[in-house]
Amino acid sequence: MINLMRHSNLQQILKGCDQCVLCGLCLPHCPTYQVEHNECESPRGRIVLIQALMQGNLDSLKIDLSSLEHCLLCRSCEAVCPSKVPYGEIITLTRDELSPKKSRLVSQLMDAVAEPQQMQQMLSKLKLYKKSGLQKLVQAGGLLSGLLKGELRAAEGLLKHASVERLQDYYPAKSEFQGDVQLFVGCMGESFDQQTVRDAIALLNGLGFGVKIAHPASCCGAMHHHNGEINKGSELKTISLSRLTNDTTDVVLGLAGSCVARLNEGSEEASAPSIIEITDFLVENLAKVTEGISVVNKKVAVHQPCSNKNLLNNFDKTIELLNKISGLELLTLPTYGCCGASGIHMVSDAEHARKFLADTVEWLAVEKPDLIVSQNMGCMFHISSEMTRQNMGIEVIHPLSLLRSAFADKI
Ligand code: SF4
Ligand code: SF4
Known part of the structure; x- marks a missing residue:
């Protein structure tokens, strides 16, 4: 269900759509088109629909606009478009224009990532949920698990990795001091993916870097920006950047590619620091480290998040990092170019x-890797949740966690 249009972004949307020459070269790269084989679920189909809507040739209240909500914003189409159609901008502005309605749970989650106070309330409930033993029951796949459907089951996937522990503001270096870095962990890192954050800190400390963590946690705004709330997304991004600029002498690192891309995108904060995705930083700083790395004899399926592939263009750095560990057999986890997580x-x-993991699950059943690694938190949760649902017993972790375990003797 979508509300009435507001017409505030109309000219910008139409200008972007006009760049499309309808060549269709993007279609084979679009995950929704690959899964549905339907022009409406392709970039070209969406552009034609958006154009008709913005020109007033269609009534947004009378037609099915679900294809616009189905777009995963992976931007694979943009990466291959010869006409440089700004597809990401077109779809985010259109969603802002149409203001998609959200369920209560989705609204609560979006409010929680935006407001540290609400996140705290959510964590208090989580504490109770964990303490009561209810979470163990759900994760064990018992009666309650069978009752969890759709949204609730996906939310349980988030809770699986959740932690109520607080991170320190500063973690000192554990070898010869090289400098301090700020680590942007985003709105979810501390609460929902603390293990990855702690592994990243341990690696940085072991390499001689002190690590600062900004409190309270803040959000890059991507979730709001991509889901019809551009102003709120920009407000959150500005808050995050202002916290990161408190000490301009530090290098600022980001853990999630999608957050890094969002914080670095656009010129509205010209004086803002450039955020470096942690993989790039570690590749550079681990270049001289050749000792103290354990051999890990494991078959590992490596997931390629679309943010690293299409926005940061640094996925090869992840492979470079993993190649530092001897004994690994690395396989590429097949997806349609996006695992389907796509933020919220x-x-x-x-x-x-889940449709975007159907073939992946079949492939995993044949290849039987020991582990899956993904450097995007949302993708990790989504794939991990599917592994639980399919009873496949394959753990999904961040590549940095694997790296840290291989460096266990050194750091
Ligand atoms: S978005 Fe680009 S690649 Fe796709 S149909 Fe339009 S011009 Fe062609
Ligand atoms: S952003 Fe991704 S899902 Fe959306 S139209 Fe482009 S390729 Fe398809």
Whole structure:
């Protein structure tokens, strides 16, 4: 369900759409088109629909606009478009224009990532949920698990990795001091993916870097920006950047590619620091480290998040990092170019999001890797949740966690 249009972004949207020459070269790269084989679920189909809507040739209240909500914003189409159509901008502005309605759970999650106070309330409930033993029951796949459907099951996937522990503001270096870095962990890192954050800190400390963590946690704004709330997204991004600029002498690192891309995108904060995705930084600083790395004899399926592939263009750095560990057999986890997580999409339309893992699950059943690694937190949760649902017993972790375990003797 979509509300009435506001017409505030109309000219910008139409200008972007006009760049499309309808060549269709993007279609084979679009995950929704690959899964549905339907022009409406392709970049070209969406552009034609958006154009007709913005020109007033269609009534947004009378037609099915679900294809616009199905777009995963992976931007694979943009990466291959010869006409440089700004597809990401077109779809985010259109969603802002149409203001998609959200369920109560999705609204609560979006409010929680935006407001540290609400996140605290959510964590208090989580504490109770964990303490009561209810979480163990759900994760064990018992009666309650069978009752969890769609959104709730996806939300449980988030809770699986959740932690109520607080991180320190500063973690000192544990070898010859090289300098301090700030680590942007985003709105979810501390609460929902603390293990990855702690592994990243341990690696940085072991390499001689002190690590500062900004409190309270703040959000890059990507979730709001991509889901019809551009102003709120920009406000959150500005807050995050202002916290990161407190000490301009530090290098600022980001853990999630999608957050790094969002914080670095656009010129509205010209004086803002450039955030470096942690993989790039570690590759550079681990270049001289050749000792103290254990041999890990494991078959590892490596997931390629679309943010690293299409926005940061640094996925090769992940492979470079993993290649420092002897004994690994690395396989590429096949997806349609996007695993379907797409931020809040894995919760707001869980059944649609799962479609993009159907072939992946079949492949995993044949290849039987020991581990899956993904450097995007949302993708990790989504894939991990599917592994639980399919009873596949394959753990999904961040590549940095694997790296840290291989460096266990050194750091
Ligand atoms: S978005 Fe680009 S690649 Fe796709 S149909 Fe339009 S011009 Fe062609
Ligand atoms: S952003 Fe991704 S899902 Fe959306 S139209 Fe482009 S390729 Fe398809």
